[in-house]
Amino acid sequence: MKKLTMATLPRDTRDTLFLLAVIALIILPQVDHLPWWCTTLTTAVLIWRSTLAVQSKPLPSRWWRIALLVVTVAATFATHRTLLGRDAGVTLIVILLALKTLELRARRDAFVVFFLGFFAMLTNFFYSQSLATAITMLLALLGLLTALVNAHMPVGRPPLAQAARTAGWMALAGAPIMFALFLLFPRFAPLWGTPSDAMAGRSGLSNTMRVGTIAELALDERVAARIKFDGNRAPPQSQLYFRGPVLAQFDGREWTALPSWRRGAAGSELRTSGEPLGYEVTLEPSNRPWLLTLDAAPRAPELPGYEVTGSSDLQWFVNRPLSDLVRYRAQSYTRFESGPANSANTLRAYLALPPASNPRTAALAREMLADPALAGAATPALVQAVLQRLRTGGYSYTLEPGVYGNDTADEFWFDRKEGFCEHIASAFVVLMRGMNVPARIVTGYQGGELNGIDGYWVLRQSDAHAWAEVWEAGKGWVRVDPTGAVAPGRVGQSMRLVQAPGLFAGAVIAMSPTFAQNLRATWEAVNNGWNQWVLNYTQSRQLDLLKNIGFEAPSLEDLAYVLLYLLVGASLAGALWTLWERSQHDPWLRLLGRARARLAKAGLAVPDTAPPRQMAALAEAFFGIDESAPLRDWLLKLEAQRYAPAGPGTPAALRAEFCRLPWPARKAGPALLQPG
Template sequence: MKQLMQRLSALPRDARDTLFLLAVISLIVLPQAEHLPWWCTAITALVLLWRGTLAVQAQPLPGKWWRIGLLALTLAATYATHRTLLGRDAGVTLVVILLALKTLELRARRDAFVIFFLGFFAMLTNFFYSQSLLTACTMLLALLGLLTALVNAHMPVGRPPLMQAARTAGWMALAGAPIMLALFLLFPRFAPLWGTPSDAMTGRSGLSNSMRVGTIAELALDDRIAARVKFDGNRAPPQNQLYFRGPVLAQFDGREWTALPSWARGAQWSANLRVSGEPVRYEVTLEPSNRPWLLTLDAAQRAPEAAGFEVTGTPDLQWFANRPVNDLVRYRAESYTQFQSGPLKRAGGQLQAYLALPPDTNPRTAALAAEMRNDPALNQATTPAFVQAALQRLRTGGYTYTLEPGVYGDDTADEFWFDRKEGFCEHIASAFVVLMRNLQIPARIVTGYQGGELNVVDNYWVVRQSDAHAWAEVWQEGVGWMRVDPTGSVAPGRIGQFQRLVQQPGLFAGAIGAMSPTLAQNIRAAWEAVNNRWNQWVLNYTQSRQLNLLKNIGFSAPSLEDLAYVLLYLLVGASLAGAAWTLWERSRHDPWLRLLGQARTRLAKAGLRLPETTPPRQMAQAADARFGPTAQAVREWLLRLEAQRYAKATPGTSEASDSLAALRREFRRLHWPTANPRG
């Protein structure tokens, strides 16, 4: 490392500055790598490496045709990848690749300035994909790097150290921080702040409005956070009651479950929710999902309170926002863990959709249902008896809970019950519901999240994608819909103690875990608590919270107009304060030196350029030699200026004519010579 630093310090300034700028560009582009096409990342890396090699070896830059060829290639590749040159993804790809290509014509300061400001824009595009604390910290470091390069470019003389430019850039950032804070707090907010309405967010993982048997298992190793939940008074329900309801699926084609259309599930019927016990009040911070549903704890009687959204409910106890959740959303809800819902009697065919099965599928499961109905022990059994019989079969039949049950064929229920006898929660729930329907018991699948873990640092419950779960609901005469989680019969620890199927930790995390089993967990809890603070106070600082801020400072009914006025007053006040500070700063400088500098500037305009260290007497002699008698008044004024500073006052004489104020007034009346030297 020491040898590397010595080699870098020995490089010419142009090479050193170029390498620093390339390093900053790499830092800007690095977080984009997972969102950019692979060829864009590869070309960008190769171009930056090529440009760095040219700088170190002092070789000429590539010619115009090289750059035109690379530009045409990247434009064609962008269009081939995105089928357009417009939009978010295509635009970000072009910005990144153009930023890299621009370094191949970095010859003058003008080119450097273009790269600086293109870099500032590319830095902002990172927030189209992630507004996490880690992204913000990385971009703050990139911002300081770009400011350092910009300050360094304004110091063309000599070889100033980069640390000196970095200190100046740091002070600039600190000076702008109060304005940034004021704009953050008071500039009117309109969602979505980042992104466009057409953003597809295809890279997001999470629940879907359909479930192909085996898809939820794909989420089991996804450790990303889906939601954070804060229970009022930190009174969380027991862990085995933490069911966060998502899409309800009832249509089955043999392999895939989908939601019923609104007309089929009876949009005209109410949920008929009947609750008992004390409600659980809580606040949910939901991560972006590009889905319209809002997760609630089973079961919410009233719509969640989500600012900026219109929330509607469905008969199957789902809650939908009026638009997809593409930004972090915080809302309050109230749920009852003891509830019943749905019709009490079969009437009007409203439950027929929950009995439908594709014809000629899962024949062995149908035969099992017929066998159960003909079993003397279950003859004329009620729904609870059939449910318990199926659960008993799961408990005692050698069934196992696994992420790798193999690839299922078309008859998924038959394979689970009779062949493989292993699967993840959706395999178990799907096979159970198919069996119930063959028993002529209305049944459906509910997907969502079950469980979570308490972060003891901030007392938020963290629900991860790995907590994604599927369970069943069966209908009973006189009771309505009731939850049945067949996974609990196969793997009780999955429901009660929250034993998850987790992926192997990486090398670094594994090493920490080997040294201290709790250290890695504590570090992660602390980091997620910090991230949660970032989410609550920065990303979720909405327009309603802005107006609440105005209420706290005395506005009775604040509006966006009040917000704009407060921001305007603050900006005007900051401008006046800046002007006053500038005047105060100028008054601190020596007024005598300032007046001497003005005289030097006047002589320079006349063609007599003198060093800044020239004293008044030498300036007077130079003006006399250059301009002759025409500079007589200037020469005398300069000598009086010198005397004002250095001569001792003579007792009994008046100093009014030679005071600095008088000399300043006389300076403005003097006839300064023009560029016509004595020949």
């Protein structure tokens, strides 16, 4: 049996398989967002259609297609409870694209598939605008253009490589227009995404912390933010604390933030010292309303398009969830004090503990206060006593401490003696409150990793951290990181708890750890460039571009005018190029074409390949010898001018004579004559 290859397959089969492969590439990035039944049915339909193409079997009947359509619509409605909206719409588009291939008989059907494929390709950006998605969709675009060009080559069996080259040149020809539109088309709002559900299922910091949840983030290597310090003056890694939600209410297992009215009542006196650090943050979408800043930022970060407000616990919020990549500037001081310097009634919220919760920790607090060495001691001495207990009590730092019960502090101090940062911070704060010291938990990110290629510090979800703040008389809130007492290497970058790499990643790391690290840094630098120059190309940066080219106070109207002038200029340049190209054509051939057109207008159609002598003979037979004599003489001169050693006249002279020729009157006759 002869082996089937792309070179030996019939053209219809080859073209169909190629189109199905492109459709599969378009749908592949959607798999994580599609219902399982949609992915299964789409895969089955594409395999079924491929089998029919290879085996040259007839396509399924209309009743099969109608039945599948009814099942698809019903399943979509049952899954999404609607046929409208982003998720339901994408599900229908994907499955309808697959079903349309089952009636792929004529070029008309192929064109419907092409344009439905273009639309399905765009829906990928509803869920992700990453560089990987863009590269995948660029390949899909070239594949669809190749299939479209191939469909316009109906004769013979042209190779797909030829169609691919034409498609590539088409894409390159359109690239300048796309680039101009990208730079200058006014941007009124984020192009893609629906903020209400764009980040569904994404992990990250929350305004609540159940003991054990941050350990889950330690397994997530996705980027949370990138930071670029002015002049590359980054502080030591041990000082890189990026502040997130501050939690003060505790029910025994879960910490939550105080209501905004209680946070505001506590006062936000911030006292800084030393030199400020300026930096720029590129924050990944989180669907949360808070901004990450290095502890502590006295002024609101600069984020155009958002209203930024602060709270007494040094958090900064925006007026809507961040469902898109944002970039903002901030300034922070690593040496600071905050909060009331003297005791106040508002500190009572930071002493509260649930009744009858963690009784052994409460007893430990009373026991430590009864110790003569700590009797009447100030807060710093109590803090050091607790940290010393963590250092010497056999406590360990682990990613898998097991499932804690309701009395989490008791379990940590007396039973398990191991935990992740939130276990340690929570137990520390509960014990400090038991000793009548106001304390709270701060969540955020600590450390980070410097990418030596682009100079950005990268914060990952695995850098998520929880630490404590205690109140000291005369100072206010003071940071204490109890995890550093158990695992000093965690405060910085020398110690991270991560899950074991997969088989492939483990093999690459085993062969060359440096190569794997450089490869990751390079990819992240490229991806960061995509974020900075493409995803974060905002309206303000468009107006900055106009300033750079001479506009003093640019506006959206100026932007529209520049785009209009550019498009008009490009159109005129195209017209001039067309005229120039026409002028480069052979003037002799143009004269011959004009003569052929005039003969057709007079009723005589001659073959496109007829030379002047043959055209003269056809005219003489059709119009008669006398009436066609001037035209016959002119055609013979045209032939002699081209082929005789010293032809009569020039193309310009023959063109002038052509305009003066007396043409025969139009007469009925056969559409095409051959010389007799």
